[in-house]
Amino acid sequence: MIKIKKNHPVLIFAVAAGLLFFLHSFGLSRPVENLFWAAVKPLSGRLYAWGESFSHFYRANQNQGDLSSQVDRLNREIAGLTVANSQCREIEAENRKLRSALQFGAAASFRTVVANVIAKEAAAEDSRGLIIDRGTNDGLRPDLGVISEDGTLVGKVVEAKAATAKVCLTTSPDCQLAATLQNQERTQGLTDGDLGLTIKMSYIPQLEKIAPGDPVITSGLGGDIPRGLLIGRVTKVYNASNEVWQEATIEAPVNFDNLTIVSVVIP
Amino acid sequence: MFKKISQLVLFAGIIATAAIVQFSFIFALPPFFAAANLLLIILIFTLFFYDFRSALGVAFIGGLVLDLFSFYFFGFYLVALLLTAWSAEGILRGWLTNRSLYSFGLLIFLATLFYNLLVGLLAYLFTDTTAFFLASGGFWRALAYQLVWAELAALLLFNLAAAATRRLTPFFLEKQ
Numbered sequence: 189m190i191k192i193k194k195n196h197p198v199l200i201f202a203v204a205a206g207l208l209f210f211l212h213s214f215g216l217s218r219p220v221e222n223l224f225w226a227a228v229k230p231l232s233g234r235l236y237a238w239g240e241s242f243s244h245f246y247r248a249n250q251n252q253g254d255l256s257s258q259v260d261r262l263n264r265e266i267a268g269l270t271v272a273n274s275q276c277r278e279i280e281a282e283n284r285k286l287r288s289a290l291q292f293g294a295a296a297s298f299r300t301v302v303a304n305v306i307a308k309e310a311a312a313e314d315s316r317g318l319i320i321d322r323g324t325n326d327g328l329r330p331d332l333g334v335i336s337e338d339g340t341l342v343g344k345v346v347e348a349k350a351a352t353a354k355v356c357l358t359t360s361p362d363c364q365l366a367a368t369l370q371n372q373e374r375t376q377g378l379t380d381g382d383l384g385l386t387i388k389m390s391y392i393p394q395l396e397k398i399a400p401g402d403p404v405i406t407s408g409l410g411g412d413i414p415r416g417l418l419i420g421r422v423t424k425v426y427n428a429s430n431e432v433w434q435e436a437t438i439e440a441p442v443n444f445d446n447l448t449i450v451s452v453v454i455p
Numbered sequence: 456m457f458k459k460i461s462q463l464v465l466f467a468g469i470i471a472t473a474a475i476v477q478f479s480f481i482f483a484l485p486p487f488f489a490a491a492n493l494l495l496i497i498l499i500f501t502l503f504f505y506d507f508r509s510a511l512g513v514a515f516i517g518g519l520v521l522d523l524f525s526f527y528f529f530g531f532y533l534v535a536l537l538l539t540a541w542s543a544e545g546i547l548r549g550w551l552t553n554r555s556l557y558s559f560g561l562l563i564f565l566a567t568l569f570y571n572l573l574v575g576l577l578a579y580l581f582t583d584t585t586a587f588f589l590a591s592g593g594f595w596r597a598l599a600y601q602l603v604w605a606e607l608a609a610l611l612l613f614n615l616a617a618a619a620t621r622r623l624t625p626f627f628l629e630k631q
Contacts, residue, residue, distance in 0.1 A: 197508045198541055201515050205533050208519065212529045221523060232479040239483025246485050307479040309526050316526045319478075346526070354526060362582070445485075 222350045229321050229351060232306035240448050247445075298414050300335070300451035301326050306352070317356040317363075320450060323349045333406065333413035333453040336442045341365070341406060341417040342450060353452075357444055358387050358419060367419055368407040369436075371398055376407055379419060379438060387420055387438040394434055398425050404438050414455050466509075467516050473497055474520035490600030494521070495570055496608045498540055499563045503554070504616055507544045514540040531577060539570040560609045567605045571598045 211217040251258075303320035322328055328348045334355045336342045343363055347354040356363035359381040367389055369375040375396040382388040389404060402422045408415025420440040427434045477493045494517040502510035518533030525531055543566040551558040575588035588594045 197511050198537075201511045201537060204515065205518075205530065205537065208533070209530050224523060228475055232475055235476060235479035236483050239480040242488075243483060243485050307475075307524055308482050309478065309524065319524060356526065360526075 218349075225323075225349055225352045229306060232319070233304050233321055236304075236306050236308070237448065240446070243445060298453050298455045300453055301328065302449060302451050303353075305448050305450060316360045317343065317346070317354055318447065318450070320353050320355055320452070321351070322452065323351045323353050325350050326452075327454055328353045328452055329412075331412045332455075333417060335417060335451050335453060336447060337449055337451075338442070339418065340440060340442045341413070341419050342440070342442055342444065342447060344411075344413065345452060355450070357381065358440060359385060359444060365413065365419065366407040366409040366411065367404050368415075369396075369398055369422070370403040370405060371396070373397065376409070377436075379404065382437070386423075387440060389422075389436045389438055390433060392434040392436060394427070394432065396434065398422060398434065398436055400424065404436075412455055414453060417453070466512065470494075470497065470513050470516040471520045474517045474524075478521065478524040486597075487600050490597050491604040491608075492567065492570070492601055494536065495539065495567060496563070496605060496612070498536065499543060499559075499566050499605075499609075500612055502540065502543055502547060503559050503562060507540070510540045510544070511537065527578065527582060531574075531581075535570060535573050535577060538573060539566055542566070542569050556610070556613045559613050560606055563605045563609045564602060567602055568598070571601065 208217070212221075301322055303322040303326075305318045306321050307319040309316045309318075320334075328345055330345050330348060332345045333341055334343045334345060341358060343355045343357040343360070344365065345353050346356045346363075358365065358379065361381045364378055364380045367377055367379045369377070369389070369392075373396050375392055375398060377389045377392045379387050379389045387404075392398065400422050404419045404422065406413050406415055406417040406419060418441070420438040422436045423439045424437040425434060426436070473493050481491055481493060482489050494513070498510055498513045498517070501513050514536035515533065518536040521532035521536075522529050543562060546565055547558075547562055551562060571594075575594055579588050
């Protein structure tokens with residue numbers, strides 16, 4: 189018969205781990221965890237900023253060859269967007285006039301809380317999420333949307349502590365969002381991450397017409413994320429005749445590796 | 456007594472800082488650099504040059520801090536690191552009989568392999584990851600990068616340790 193000594197180190201650490209698991213499960217360790225986060229936040233923020241700076245420098249050196257072609261492409265894109273923007277401004281002004289003429293309620297507004305990214309999890313396969321330096325003290329709660337500096341939805345809050353919160357990225361498999369395609373039919377579906385690289389939109393009915401380039405926005409259904417936040421654009425459509433639903437691959441216009449400042453949308 | 460407590464606090468502080476550096480700094484780096492597993496390297500170094508009890512301490516404190524940062528369930532990294540420490544101890548006692556660079560390199564290689572397979576398996580079994588980790592190119596690429604870092608660290612740390620102590624210098628019995 190195998191005899192295990194009472195003071196065997198494995199036994200001692202296994203008991204201690206079990207005790208910690210018990211304390212965490214029942215929320216008894218929360219005050220200590222909050223204290224830990226308050227102490228760690230400044231150091232984590234500084235370390236993350238250094239890591240990002242190095243990463244940025246490294247990528248800039250890697251891609252030096254493509255820079256001139258990138259500048260040309262971006263200039264063309266800016267010209268197109270300037271035209272689109274002026275048209276949007278006209279439509280917005282017209283919309284405002286019509287709303288006031290019809291005495292229609294103002295469009296839903298929301299406030300944002302700006303937060304710094306202090307850490308991120310890069311598992312063996314994918315980047316699952318970020319940790320930000322704002323928490324329940326700033327009004328954050330699970331299921332709130334998180335946007336990048338340019339207003340693209342990059343994820344949602346999954347866990348909020350007093351001074352910090354965990355954010356799952358839209359490319360993470362466990363980050364589901366209700367979405368709408370900006371095509372003629374205003375097709376609705378669900379998006380979730382695909383291997384931490386792209387976003388997949390599923391449950392699109394077979395008869396709906398979708399095409400690469402269609403923008404995908406949040407639908408505002410079933411949650412605290414307001415309607416109309418850009419998630420990305422369709423890059424590929426999977427349409428097998430024997431399937432009930434279609435699927436689409438969506439590419440976000442954001443580099444998820446470069447996120448240092450984000451905003452949490454509070455409706 | 457006071458000396459022992461202060462040593463323990465210092466030890467815990469160093470390990471907790473290493474775990475914070477892992478999540479806040481290393482994971483923010485480009486993929487090749489982000490694959491480096493600082494805590495695992497410290498764990499194997501402690502096991503090889505100190506003792507099993509200290510290595511379990513590294514696994515316990517490091518795992519606890521990683522779990523506070525992690526998006527996986529609480530205990531994920533704690534269990535993975537404790538089991539890796541236990542298996543590395545088994546390999547060290549059962550298979551590796553000397554304290555050479557080759558032993559250290561092999562131990563760190565096997566521990567990295569075991570840890571990554573265990574983390575992949577735990578993530579596959581207990582989270583909603585749908586793709587099987589062994590069939591993913593990303594898993595093998597990250598593992599290869601991590602092994603390169605682990606072996607580089609083994610080479611550096613062993614030579615530093617050999618320079619600091621005489622215990623690691625080889626000796627030969629010669630016939631008179």
